[in-house]
Amino acid sequence: MSVARNEVGSIYLPELATIVRTEKLTDTEKLFEIKFDSGRELGHQPGQFVEVSAFGVGEAPISISSSPTRNGTFELAVRRAGNVTGALHTMDAGSTIGIRGPLGKGFPVDEMKGHDVLIVAGGIGLVPLRSLIHYVLDNRKDYNRLVVFFGARSPAERLFVDELADLNKRADVEYHETVDRGDESWNGNVGVITTLFPHADVDPSKTYCVVVGPPVMYKFVMLEAKSKGLPDKRIILSLERRMKCGVGKCGHCQINGVYVCQDGPVFRLSEIMSLPEAL
Numbered sequence: 001m002s003v004a005r006n007e008v009g010s011i012y013l014p015e016l017a018t019i020v021r022t023e024k025l026t027d028t029e030k031l032f033e034i035k036f037d038s039g040r041e042l043g044h045q046p047g048q049f050v051e052v053s054a055f056g057v058g059e060a061p062i063s064i065s066s067s068p069t070r071n072g073t074f075e076l077a078v079r080r081a082g083n084v085t086g087a088l089h090t091m092d093a094g095s096t097i098g099i100r101g102p103l104g105k106g107f108p109v110d111e112m113k114g115h116d117v118l119i120v121a122g123g124i125g126l127v128p129l130r131s132l133i134h135y136v137l138d139n140r141k142d143y144n145r146l147v148v149f150f151g152a153r154s155p156a157e158r159l160f161v162d163e164l165a166d167l168n169k170r171a172d173v174e175y176h177e178t179v180d181r182g183d184e185s186w187n188g189n190v191g192v193i194t195t196l197f198p199h200a201d202v203d204p205s206k207t208y209c210v211v212v213g214p215p216v217m218y219k220f221v222m223l224e225a226k227s228k229g230l231p232d233k234r235i236i237l238s239l240e241r242r243m244k245c246g247v248g249k250c251g252h253c254q255i256n257g258v259y260v261c262q263d264g265p266v267f268r269l270s271e272i273m274s275l276p277e278a279l
Contacts, residue, residue: 011100011103012100013100014051014053014059014098014099014100015036015037015038015098015099015100016036016037016038016096016097016098017034017035017036017037017096017097017098017099018034018035018037018094018095018096018097019032019033019034019091019092019093019094019095019096019097020033020034020035020073020093021033021093022091022092022093025077025159025160026156026157026158026159027156028079028080028081029077029078029079029080029124029159030077030078030080030088030089031065031075031076031077031078032075032076032077032078032088032091033073033074033075034073034074034075034076034097034099035072035073035074036099037096041068041071041072042064042068042074042099042101042102043068043102044064044068044074044101044102044106044131045068045102045105045106045107045109046064046067046068046106046107046109046128046131046132046134046135047063047104047105047106047107047128047131047132047238047265047266048063048064048101048102048103048104048105048106049061049062049063049064049101049102049103049104049128049240049265050062050064050076050099050100050101050102050103051099051100051101051103052076052078052084052088052097052098052099053097053098053099053100054084054087054088054091054097055096055097055098057083057084057087058083058084059084059098059100060082060084060085061103061240062076062078063076063077063127063128063131063238063240064076064102064128064131065077065127065128065130065131066130066131066134067131067132067134067135067138068131068135069134069135069138069139070134070138077124077127077130077159079124104262104265104266105262105263105265105266106266107132107210107236107266108208108236108266109132109135109136111208112143112208113142113143114142114143114144115143115144115206115207115208116143116144116145116146116147116202116203116206116207116208117136117143117144117145117146117147117207117208117210118147118149118200118202118207118208118209118210118225119132119133119146119147119148119149119210120149120193120209120210120211120212120213120221120225121148121149121150121151121212121213122150122151122152122193122212122213122214122217122221123151123152123153123157123159123213123214124159124213125211125212125213125214125217125238126150126159126160126212127159128212128238128240129210129212130160130163132210133146133148133167137173140172144206145174145207146172146173146174147173147174147175147176147200147202148167148173148174148175148176149176149177149178149193149196149197149200150164150175150176150177150178150193151177151178151179151180151192151193151196151213151217152177152178152179152180153179153180153181154179154180154181154182154183155179155182155183155185155186156183157179158177158179164177174200176189176196176199176200177189177196178190178191178192178193178195178196180192192217192220193213193217193221194220194221194224197224197228202228202229202230204228204229204230204231207228207230207234208234208236209225209230209234209235209236210236210237211225211235211236211237211238212237212238212240218237222235222237222269231270232268232269232270232273233268233269233270234268235268235269235270236266236267236268236269237266237267237269238265238266238267239260239265239267239272240260240265
């Protein structure tokens with residue numbers, strides 16, 4: 001686990017940070033660009049998270065959506081779903097928040113070098129995977145094929161729309177997307193995210209499959225990945241939705257002795273096959 005201590009040396013105390021910029025992504029998601037008041041870099045790995053404090057309200061674990069290759073500030077995309085995230089959605093540039101982290105274990109980006117990378121993002125699962133996508137693009141020569149699958153419930157719920165369009169235009173990215181329910185404006189694929197698998201040939205001997213999305217998606221994506229011959233040790237997924245305190249104290253994320261916030265949130269399928277409660 002990689003843990004950053006703040007200037008008073010504690011992982012339990014939030015460090016002051018300032019919101020630099022905000023951007024509305026959808027009716028329920030908002031992007032925050034943040035910098036530490038101390039001037040330090042976050043120093044995270046793609047796939048890690050931070051604990052965000054809305055002072056006077058509480059704190060919540062939020063995945064980091066920016067790549068560590070893009071220094072100076074970092075970004076969080078927050079879904080309005082409770083008291084803390086609701087308070088964050090009322091904030092704008094200049095507001096002060098607290099940050100603990102980065103916390104948890106990220107994606108194995110060094111191990112994936114020299115391999116094909118298949119990214120499967122469902123809904124808000126695109127948030128932590130955006131960090132990985134940007135990391136691979138900023139170190140493009142270190143990786144082979146980059147294949148991105150993105151699925152949303154509807155066209156209105158698609159995140160980072162301009163960035164998705166840019167991905168679709170890149171010659172060095174194979175991008176495919178779908179929505180569960182289309183509308184009059186949608187000309188793309190309609191169906192669950194597993195309907196995208198026939199669109200890409202996968203070489204199981206040299207591919208890592210990285211999956212983040214709603215729990216209901218995982219079982220079916222795992223079956224598709226395994227049907228392609230991918231070994232369990234190269235199917236990577238995040239269990240970020242189970243976390244709370246971030247440091248293994250509250251027990252909220254514990255699964256039979258495994259603490260998601262410390263042992264994850266990123267796991268290989270081979271690591272959690274014996275934990276049926278995890279999926």
